[in-house]
Amino acid sequence: MAVKVELSRAGPVLVARIEGEMDLAAAAQIREPIEQAWAGDGELRHLVLNLKGVTFLDSTGIAVILGRYRTVMARGGRVVVAAAPSRVRRMLELSGALRLLELADGEEEALRKLKPPPARAAARRRRRRGGAGR
């Protein structure tokens, strides 16, 4: 019945694995541990929501996801939804939430998406240094 949320960390990324039904009864149980972990660690920048175990998602569940999107945006981060079952994905589409969220097939792909490729990262560092020199 109850929803389950398991949190872990991969560098600047908070990973939340959610299992069960994402509805009104589950909203606070999902919102609170994520917000707490986020507020308690200023190094966190991105959020991965692994929805592999989600068996139901309604608009209240989507509102919980988009609420976390706002939290993450406030630090300039990104939210990636990983492993969403097809019904969950369809609901994310219908609601328009996919305009704001990124999708990944699994957690690994999600983490890869959030890691800037070394070449680009280096280029960015160079650019930044160049800018400071001007």
Added chain:
Amino acid sequence: MAVKVELSRAGPVLVARIEGEMDLAAAAQIREPIEQAWAGDGELRHLVLNLKGVTFLDSTGIAVILGRYRTVMARGGRVVVAAAPSRVRRMLELSGALRLLELADGEEEALRKLKPPPARAAARRRRRRGGAGR
């Protein structure tokens, strides 16, 4: 929702594979095809009930099984219940139905149980011939 009954024949044995919930709503849907097949074929002697796909069994479902037991007994046959899931088995026990029915792990074992071993069958034939000679 609806229960499914699939019938097949192995020599003198009628095999019924039942899937779904064996309750009051399903009783007639299980009873009728079995009785019809049985009545329409005087060579049938034994019944195997494969309950592998049974997800629920209450006392009405057991009554349906014991009703078939009476039908089969009337021809001097036997009823073997095959592949019963543990909850179904527990209900068969609680109800006392196991005093009348035989259990088998699978359909093959059930059919083997109903085939008299060749040695014994031969012995029986000899005995019968001997008796006739007296």
Added chain:
Amino acid sequence: MNRGYGPPAGDWWDRPDAFWLSCPATPANVGFARAVVAAFAARLPFTLDEIEEIKLAVSEVVSNVVLHAYDVPGGPLRLGARVVDGLLEVVVEDDGRGIEDVAQAMQPGYSRLGEEHLGIGLTVAETYMSQLDIDSSPGVGTRVRMRKRPAAAAGT
């Protein structure tokens, strides 16, 4: 009793975690009643095996309403459940013929119908629930109340 598709007894809503449902007593509603009570019971810490036991008890008692209560099938069936001090309470009511002799009805093997009626339904329900009470008035109706405590909550 004799309240058709009406509401429960006055004190039912004293416990806020509760539902009350009416529907006709038909074979299709036996499985429906099982599913409804199982869905409600999920809010208590029952194991999957305990939920199956609850479904079995509900199935037996509701089948009795369909089979025994009415001469013409499809009369009113009322089903409620609530949480009472951490226990699940399930109530099943009908406005049917009633039971003359409740002690006899509870005997394993007793059935008012012959052929393919084992007379063990109430025994099965009693076995799997912590408590079962029957309140019946001949010609008026029958009310079966069952309670079950989650094993996980034992001693609390």
Added chain:
Amino acid sequence: MNRGYGPPAGDWWDRPDAFWLSCPATPANVGFARAVVAAFAARLPFTLDEIEEIKLAVSEVVSNVVLHAYDVPGGPLRLGARVVDGLLEVVVEDDGRGIEDVAQAMQPGYSRLGEEHLGIGLTVAETYMSQLDIDSSPGVGTRVRMRKRPAAAAGT
């Protein structure tokens, strides 16, 4: 309206394949209501995907009662379903504040609450059901009626 945990409108039982349920409007009863309607709908030839769509619509409409109808949470929620000419009809009623402007409420994006309320619940429910009607009187209550025809039964 304004009938507390009471029975449905007088003509409800004209269709014998029906149920009527009352319970308090609480978050836990959102999932319960979903499961109840899904169990009832199993008697019609809906696909598993259609059953999920029905659950979604029920979840949206019942969540609205929990979120919007009452100032103090836990007021009465009434839920019924029946089979009408091969269609599933679902009715959800409350005795809450009601909706002043139904057309506005139906607009995707409109919500009386801010923060984490998307205002798309009624749109989602309407999308997944064949029909959705709202009958609401401010200060008295709201009644949402939805219907869905099994795709397998199309043209029959």
